Amino acid sequence: MKTIKNIGLVIFLIGLAIFTVLPVIGTYKISSTDFSEFVNEKGIKSDLFISDLEKNVVNQSFDGMLAFAPIITDALEKANAQHRKNKEYKKVIYTKPHDMAAQLGKKAGSGFIVENKGLMWFLTFGLGIIGALLFILPNVVLLGQKGIKNDGIYHESSTNKGWVAWLVFIFLVGFYLILYFRSEYAVNWTYLVDPISESLSGNPAGHWFVYGFMYCVVMTVMAVRMYIKYRHNIYQIVRTTSVLFFQIVFAFLIPEIMVRLQMPYYDFKNAFPLDYDFFFQWNLKSLINSGGIGMFILFWGIILTLVIVPVMVYFFGKRWYCSWVCGCGGLAETLGDPYRQHSSKSLFSWKVERWLIHSVLLFALVMTGMTLYSFFSETGTVLGFKTSGVQNTYSLLIGSVFAGVIGTGFYPIFGNRVWCRFGCPLAAYLGFVQRFKSRFRITTNGGQCISCGNCSTYCEQGIDVRAYAQKGENIVRSSCVGCGVCSAVCPRGVLKLENGPEEGRINPTQVLLGNDPDLMELVNKK
Amino acid sequence: MEHIVIIGNGISGVTVARHIRKLSDKKITIISAETDYFFSRTALMYIYMGHMKFEHTQPYENWFWKKNRIELVKGYVKHVHTGANKVELADGTAIDYDKLVIATGSKPNKFGWSGQDLEGVQGLYSKQDLDNLEKFAPDKETCKRAVIVGGGLIGIEMAEMLRSRKIPVTFLVREDSFWNGVLPSGESALINEHIQEHHIDLRLGTNLVEILSDENGRAKAVVTDKGDTIACDVVGLTAGVSPNIDFLKESDIELGRGVKVNRLLETSAKNVYAIGDCAEQHEAIGNRRPIEAVWYTGRMMGETLAQTLCGNPTEYKPGHWFNSAKFLDVEYQTYGWVFSERGMKEYEQHFHWRHSKEKICITVAFHKESKLFLGINTFGIRMRHEIFDKWLTEERSVDYVMEYLKDANFDPEFYKQYEGEIVAKYNSEFGTSINPKKKSWKRIFSNA
Numbered sequence: 001m002k003t004i005k006n007i008g009l010v011i012f013l014i015g016l017a018i019f020t021v022l023p024v025i026g027t028y029k030i031s032s033t034d035f036s037e038f039v040n041e042k043g044i045k046s047d048l049f050i051s052d053l054e055k056n057v058v059n060q061s062f063d064g065m066l067a068f069a070p071i072i073t074d075a076l077e078k079a080n081a082q083h084r085k086n087k088e089y090k091k092v093i094y095t096k097p098h099d100m101a102a103q104l105g106k107k108a109g110s111g112f113i114v115e116n117k118g119l120m121w122f123l124t125f126g127l128g129i130i131g132a133l134l135f136i137l138p139n140v141v142l143l144g145q146k147g148i149k150n151d152g153i154y155h156e157s158s159t160n161k162g163w164v165a166w167l168v169f170i171f172l173v174g175f176y177l178i179l180y181f182r183s184e185y186a187v188n189w190t191y192l193v194d195p196i197s198e199s200l201s202g203n204p205a206g207h208w209f210v211y212g213f214m215y216c217v218v219m220t221v222m223a224v225r226m227y228i229k230y231r232h233n234i235y236q237i238v239r240t241t242s243v244l245f246f247q248i249v250f251a252f253l254i255p256e257i258m259v260r261l262q263m264p265y266y267d268f269k270n271a272f273p274l275d276y277d278f279f280f281q282w283n284l285k286s287l288i289n290s291g292g293i294g295m296f297i298l299f300w301g302i303i304l305t306l307v308i309v310p311v312m313v314y315f316f317g318k319r320w321y322c323s324w325v326c327g328c329g330g331l332a333e334t335l336g337d338p339y340r341q342h343s344s345k346s347l348f349s350w351k352v353e354r355w356l357i358h359s360v361l362l363f364a365l366v367m368t369g370m371t372l373y374s375f376f377s378e379t380g381t382v383l384g385f386k387t388s389g390v391q392n393t394y395s396l397l398i399g400s401v402f403a404g405v406i407g408t409g410f411y412p413i414f415g416n417r418v419w420c421r422f423g424c425p426l427a428a429y430l431g432f433v434q435r436f437k438s439r440f441r442i443t444t445n446g447g448q449c450i451s452c453g454n455c456s457t458y459c460e461q462g463i464d465v466r467a468y469a470q471k472g473e474n475i476v477r478s479s480c481v482g483c484g485v486c487s488a489v490c491p492r493g494v495l496k497l498e499n500g501p502e503e504g505r506i507n508p509t510q511v512l513l514g515n516d517p518d519l520m521e522l523v524n525k526k
Numbered sequence: 527m528e529h530i531v532i533i534g535n536g537i538s539g540v541t542v543a544r545h546i547r548k549l550s551d552k553k554i555t556i557i558s559a560e561t562d563y564f565f566s567r568t569a570l571m572y573i574y575m576g577h578m579k580f581e582h583t584q585p586y587e588n589w590f591w592k593k594n595r596i597e598l599v600k601g602y603v604k605h606v607h608t609g610a611n612k613v614e615l616a617d618g619t620a621i622d623y624d625k626l627v628i629a630t631g632s633k634p635n636k637f638g639w640s641g642q643d644l645e646g647v648q649g650l651y652s653k654q655d656l657d658n659l660e661k662f663a664p665d666k667e668t669c670k671r672a673v674i675v676g677g678g679l680i681g682i683e684m685a686e687m688l689r690s691r692k693i694p695v696t697f698l699v700r701e702d703s704f705w706n707g708v709l710p711s712g713e714s715a716l717i718n719e720h721i722q723e724h725h726i727d728l729r730l731g732t733n734l735v736e737i738l739s740d741e742n743g744r745a746k747a748v749v750t751d752k753g754d755t756i757a758c759d760v761v762g763l764t765a766g767v768s769p770n771i772d773f774l775k776e777s778d779i780e781l782g783r784g785v786k787v788n789r790l791l792e793t794s795a796k797n798v799y800a801i802g803d804c805a806e807q808h809e810a811i812g813n814r815r816p817i818e819a820v821w822y823t824g825r826m827m828g829e830t831l832a833q834t835l836c837g838n839p840t841e842y843k844p845g846h847w848f849n850s851a852k853f854l855d856v857e858y859q860t861y862g863w864v865f866s867e868r869g870m871k872e873y874e875q876h877f878h879w880r881h882s883k884e885k886i887c888i889t890v891a892f893h894k895e896s897k898l899f900l901g902i903n904t905f906g907i908r909m910r911h912e913i914f915d916k917w918l919t920e921e922r923s924v925d926y927v928m929e930y931l932k933d934a935n936f937d938p939e940f941y942k943q944y945e946g947e948i949v950a951k952y953n954s955e956f957g958t959s960i961n962p963k964k965k966s967w968k969r970i971f972s973n974a
Contacts, residue, residue: 235938445908448911451569
């Protein structure tokens with residue numbers, strides 16, 4: 001079994017290595033016909049840019065994106081600078097330099113990778129999946145009898161912030177940086193999944209398709225790990241299945257199929273304000289212009305946020321969304337599960353958390369207010385602030401850096417719910433409802449707590465569960481996503497997620513059950 | 527300002543300190559030689575197994591003590607001079623007190639076995655025990671085999687710990703079935719099977735004769751009364767614990783096996799109190815033992831004594847007995863009294879149900895004639911403490927308990943529930959026709 005695991009690890013690492021090296025290898029060569037086609041398609045009017053590329057790029061072969069991309073970005077920046085200087089604004093190209101490099105790169109890619117998409121898919125995704133499964137499946141036997149098995153988590157480099165964890169950290173952060181800020185380096189990855197994208201939406205893959213596909217693959221493989229680790233725990237199995245279903249069907253397949261049917265790309269479960277650009281002008285316009293389905297999406301999006309979300313949270317707590325439906329939660333619960341113990345439980349972190357998450361919510365709300373004001377009054381500024389400037393700031397700081405680079409990249413160091421805990425504006429909104437008007441709580445079981453600390457250690461949201469359990473107090477915290485792991489790891493059966501009557505949900509106690517009732521009365525009277 | 531000195535920073539000592547602070551402004555000092563800060567010793571095993579780090583076992587952050595003005599002194603108390611209201615530490619410093627609380631807990635039992643003090647022979651109670659285990663049994667290469675002596679809760683925990691690092695374990699149990707002084711036979715049998723399925727070499731009805739030493743004064747083997755010599759590198763002595771009170775032998779505080787206390791937790795010396803594992807009641811409370819080395823009783827004594835010390839004299843009155851534990855992968859809970867065959871009362875009758883495949887079972891004890899519900903043991907099913915506490919207070923019949931058993935289920939959502947099967951078996955055994963009632967929130971939260 002150990003051997004199978006090791007073979008799996010090697011296969012996985014080979015797949016990962018090939019995947020990792022792809023951004024910087026490959027051949028890029030664009031023919032003059034392809035190039036003029038591209039210029040026409042994009043409506044590029046800059047003669048400077050066109051002639052520059054015709055001289056330096058067209059019909060020439062480049063080894064790797066590192067050689068190719070800088071020429072494009074330089075040419076674009078130089079051409080734009082010249083046009084601006086000459087006040088030839090019609091000639092200025094508004095596509096961002098790195099996007100231009102990515103788009104041209106996609107056209108220019110040639111050679112082995114492009115000609116062997118299927119094989120390359122197998123050598124990257126294929127080997128990765130096979131290797132990971134070979135690594136994970138032996139646990140059915142190795143974990144022994146069913147039951148919570150956290151043996152050795154703090155002895156392993158990968159799960160105890162050792163060098164493996166730091167490598168994973170560097171890889172994840174690097175991956176997100178490419179995805180968000182240097183998409184031209186993702187061009188080779190897009191070839192791997194072109195056939196899949198074409199079969200779904202009819203279009204070749206972009207870097208976000210790569211991300212979406214990879215997200216589903218990673219979640220599925222890691223869900224297998226969850227199924228094995230928590231095979232005795234029906235709650236975890238049902239929850240993992242649910243979150244996987246919503247990721248693959250709702251977040252991945254439906255939007256692609258909608259594009260194929262010439263409808264807007266939309267993820268029906270992504271609620272505002274997590275879906276912060278729902279009310280952005282381009283989205284509203286696109287929805288309004290898409291006829292019936294567009295209006296339905298507009299209506300659904302608003303109902304989802306204003307009615308469905310709070311009503312569901314009232315009955316089930318925010319777990320129905322954060323742990324059963326949400327994609328960010330889905331990745332955290334599958335890929336992030338090995339790192340859940342790293343979320344800080346200190347009082348300091350709790351203070352930071354409350355300030356940060358509510359600030360992001362406020363930011364999102366103010367931005368949306370400005371956006372809507374701008375939309376209806378058709379002005380670009382509100383009280384002297386440029387709406388688009390605020391939107392761009394949010395997209396960069398919150399949408400890209402916080403949610404992506406930090407939110408996921410920092411899993412191995414800060415735990416798996418960094419984004420959900422500190423940044424997600426929807427989580428903050430759900431949290432208000434959960435804390436003040438909900439039937440959900442984590443019930444504690446009288447005086448059975450022995451303060452061992454398993455619950456707090458494995459709480460991914462950094463809640464000091466033990467602090468409540470050892471007092472016999474129900475846990476009503478806005479940050480709890482109801483993952484159920486505190487209950488799973490408790491050796492004494494102290495914790496249970498419950499949707500019960502609201503009355504008696506909050507039960508501050510001075511003396512725990514077990515002492516004579518006279519004493520309880522005495523103390524409570526004081 | 528009155529100065530309260532507490533010896534011991536375990537659950538009892540820390541609980542009394544915390545509650546005194548809640549109720550008053552007194553000066554509080556806690557003395558301990560074990561660790562700088564309070565930690566949960568019930569979690570020591572999880573540190574060795576790699577589930578947690580030591581800091582995770584500390585329920586309060588390090589700033590907590592200063593903020594709450596609880597002074598911590600690291601030191602070992604050598605003498606208590608009750609006449610002079612003074613404790614003397616091993617390093618010679620003396621600390622004056624107005625009130626003294628002895629909360630020094632337990633130490634592992636040793637029954638005079640030859641070789642019991644060798645290197646590599648240890649119990650599992652203190653942080654130092656854990657450090658020793660890490661030293662002598664860090665992996666299966668250093669520790670080729672471990673022998674554990676004593677068939678109780680700490681013994682099985684120690685076996686689980688060592689097995690988590692693949693160290694072969696031989697488990698010597700004096701009784702002919704695991705923990706059958708406490709557990710009824712069906713349950714004891716279930717745990718026997720469970721232990722063996724975890725590849726632990728369980729030897730029932732076997733006593734330790736002596737521990738053999740190598741030339742460096744380290745344990746190298748044990749000899750059993752069956753004539754076997756078992757080579758090993760670590761010997762775990764887990765045959766129970768006894769009060770850790772040797773330092774009081776020269777004081778004038780009345781001692782039995784523990785520090786003798788009355789219901790107010792007062793010792794024979796004025797202004798000296800004892801709580802937790804080291805306290806011994808003059809007379810046992812109900813079916814409880816005079817000395818109860820249980821986590822929650824230590825906590826409750828702390829809560830109670832804090833009331834007394836803050837001007838509200840309060841007797842220690844534990845409510846209905848309850849407890850819980852985990853045997854490797856099987857959780858155990860008990861509410862009320864279910865005695866083993868050995869300790870069974872003459873009026874006590876049992877109903878036992880066991881799942882056909884899984885390690886799940888329950889035993890319900892009730893009064894033969896009156897059918898009064900006496901207690902329940904559950905294995906692999908979680909039950910709701912409040913409900914059983916209420917039913918015991920209300921003196922419900924066993925039939926009632928069966929009928930409303932679903933109210934008491936505390937298993938996580940979507941878990942399979944077995945009340946139907948349990949009640950069906952009960953009906954067929956006792957000729958009743960009870961229909962289990964659906965779970966009702968109203969009943970669960972209605973007050974007794």
